[in-house]
Amino acid sequence: MNLKIYITLFLLVIFTACAKSENPPAETDSVETTFANPVWDGADPWMVKQGDDYIYCFSINNGIAVSSSKFMTKRNKAEYIWKAPASGWNSNCVWAPEIHFIDGHWYVYYAAGVSGPPFIHQRTGVLRSVNDNVYSEYEDMGMLNTGDDPDDISKNIWAIDMTVLEHKGKLYAIWSGWLEQMETDATSQHLYIQEMENPYTLKGKRVLLSSPQETWETGGPLDLNEGPQVLKHDEKVFIVYSCRESWLKEYRQGMLQLINPDADPLDPESWIKTGPVFEGNNSVYGVGHVSFVKSPDETEDWIIYHSKKTTEPGWDRDVRMQPFNWNADGTPDFGEVVRAGEAIQRPSGEVEIEQNQINE
Structure with missing residues (x-):
């Protein structure tokens, strides 16, 4: 072989070998396969899966921020999408x-x-x-009329924790509100539902869906139904909501179930109440305000929730997550709250995504 060709081939082999050695295959041991709760500070966790991304939305410094990540258990840097105006109803x-x-x-x-x-x-x-970009500019569509007079927003009534239900081609708003406007915030809260004309306009009149009446959702200084969240499984529809007092260790989850897929969501008789379906224990306190997502490979269901850091009254909370299963009758089985520091297998498919990122 010509010496010049030989040297060229030799250098090419060496170069290729060196290039490959710069990015060796990721070993399983180099990627954490478990995590532990809590995952981060915060409250009222809202996480939604859109395509391959997990969008996390939260309030901070009188504004709203979002972050997008391929991982449920690892948030990326958040960006503001809106800040409250200097004056006005939402300041x-x-x-x-x-x-x-x-x-x-x-x-x-x-x-x-x-x-x-x-x-x-x-x-x-x-x-x-x-x-369709989650980090795009946002237009303020205004205040929703959550009162009893659709034609007079000046008679609007207190409302928080709104979520939406898409069912049988229709859109419904579900929120926590008062029976009437009061001059004290020591007022009992109820769940309401109302059809929507579009995603920013309510249609018709609000319907009282749930009041704190059961023994497991009453008994403290203030009875609350709040934080409603929609959960679907096959054709079944559930509303999982928070009850008791948000600042106390007894905060817990109740559930409404639509009696059948063809039942009218606007009819309170169409819903069956059960509970508590998820609550704290002697080391995890005040479990509340949940959201639900699928694992990266869509094979697992996960509940995202917050809990109090201590047993003392207050709103110092952190965010947690854990998988849950389904009962034979199609209802969710959220299981026991996982204690802080206990190892949990990362959501199915998440480790493989991280390994692939390392190998790229």
Whole structure:
């Protein structure tokens, strides 16, 4: 072989070998396969899976931020999508935003008030993205009329924690509200449902869906039904909601189940109440305000929730997550709350995604 050709081939082999050695295959041991709760500080966790991304939406510094990640258990840097105006009905007390992708736009439902405490001015507003990018600009679509007079928003009534149910081609708003406007925030809260004309306009009149009446959702200084979240499984529809007092260790989850897929969601008789379906234990306190997502490979169901950091009254909370199963009758089995520090297998498919990222 010509010496020049031989040297060229030799250098090519060496170069190729070196190039490959710069990115060796990721070994399983190099990627954590478990995690432990809590995953981060925060409250009212709202996580939604859109394609291969997990969108996490939360309130911070009187504004709303989102982050997008391939991982449920690892948040990326968050970006503001909206900050409360300097004045107006929604200038303060921004609470518990949720983000939903509907008809090519992202819609954010949030509670805010002109002032507080006392928190007697809370109403629900809607933001809409200008396109399908979650980080796009957002248009303020205004306040929703959650009162009893659809023609007079000046008679609007206190409303927080709005979520949406898409069912049989129709859209419904579900939220926590008062029976009537009061001058004290020490007022019992109820769940309401109302059909929507579009994602930013309510249609008809609100319907009282659930009141805190059962022994497991009453008994403290203030009876609450709040934080409703929709959960679907096959053709079954559930609303999992928080009850008791959000600042106490007894905060827990109740559930409404639509009696059959063809039942009218606007008829309170169409729903069956059970509970508690998820609650704390002697080391995890005040379990509440949940959301639900599938694992990256779509084989597992996960519940995202917050809990209190101590047994003392207050709202110092952190975010947790764990998988759950389904009973033979198609109802969710959320199981026991996982204790802090206990190893949990990462959501199915997440480890493989991280390994692939390392290998790229």
